[in-house]
Amino acid sequence: MINKKIWHEKLHRHLGQYFLIDTILYQKKNKYHDIKIFNNAVMGNIMTIDDIVQTTEKDEFIYHEMLSHVPIFSHGNIKDILIIGGGDGGILREICKHKNIKNITMVEIDINIINLCKKYFPKHSNNAYEDPRLKLIIDDGLSFVKKTNNKFDVIISDSTDPIGSGKNLFIPEFYLYCKKILKNNGIFVSQNGIPFFQKNEIISTYKNLKKCFYDVYFYQAAIPSYYGGVMIFAWGSDNTELRSMDLEILKFRVKKTKLIFNYYNPNIHISSFVLPQYIINTLDES
Incomplete structure (x- = not known):
């Protein structure tokens, strides 16, 4: 909830984080989301959905x-x-940034999110919505994967947490239809929360993805504004070699693109799949 000076996140029942508010920029609830956008001196503009931090300008x-x-x-x-x-x-x-990609399809349920972020987070998209390769579809993600006849090399599920409208993007049916529309050697990835506090969600995702993909795992990154330690991303594919990349091949691929990153690099890529033992234990126990 928001008061005049402090916003508290309450994703986890018994603990959470807070941000001092410099300016409230937007606050409105629609049929999909309860959206708040405010400015913080350290993290810049921050967007929350259903009282959970979604993104900040800083990180x-x-x-x-x-x-x-x-x-x-x-x-x-x-x-x-x-x-x-x-x-x-x-x-x-x-x-x-990847010029070899020919077709980009993006399915977003709420056009309001896109418009708000163009206004309050312009550097996030950095005019990418003008890219001629983009086909933007305003639809529910589950509905789209069930009815599309197109096939994809990679599917990235950049969803909210599995509450409200985000629930459909964590259920077995969604994973099953994603698998059906992937090409051979395709890869599915999605955000999967903070494993230290969201153990049940990890177990659920792991079991459900295992029903669809031969190789299921997680990789991690430390993101300051997501409270509770490292965030993990789910990975599903039928080709085990894609996850076990050779470092020199990866370096060659990255160098060839001539892209510049602020976090990602080949060594981070490889090491991100090295998980803490408590996560491995959770997966083994499931």
């Missing part, structure tokens, strides 16, 4: 680079890519 690059470039460089030959969610535009911005 968004970590999340967006890792959710985008890990599957893209692992695959190595992407022509068609699908983003589910991602209305702030950060994933789209990173994908658009």
Whole structure:
């Protein structure tokens, strides 16, 4: 909730984080989301949905680079890519840097999120919505993957947490239809929260993805504005070699693009799949 000076996040029942508010920029609830945008002296503009931090100007690059470039460089030959969610535009911005990608499809349920982020977080998308390769579809992600006839090399699910309208992007049916629309050697990735506090969500995702993909795992990144330690990203593919990348091949692929990153690099890519033992124990126990 917001008061005049402090915003408290209450994603976790018994603890949370707070931000001092310099200016409240936007506050409104629609049929999909309860959206708040405010400015903080340290983190810049911050957007929350249903009282959970979604993105900040200061550290968004970590999340967006890792959710985008890990599957893209692992695959190595992407022509068609699908983003589910991602209305702030950060994933789209990173994908658009890859000139070898021919077709970018983005499915966002709430056009209001896109418009708000263009206004209050312009550097997130950095004009990526003008890229001619983009096909933007305003629809529910589950509905789209059920009815599309298109096939994709990579699917990136950049969703909110599994509450409200985000629930449909964590259920077995969603994963099953994503698998059906992936090409051979395709990769599915999604954000999967903070494992230290969201153990049940990790177990649920792991079990559900295992029903669809031969190789299921997680990789991680430390993102300051997501409270509780490292965030993990779910990974699903039928090709085990894509996750076990050779470092020299990865370095060659990255160097060839001549892209500059603020967080991602080949060594981070490889090491992100090295998980703390408590996460490995959770997966083994499931």
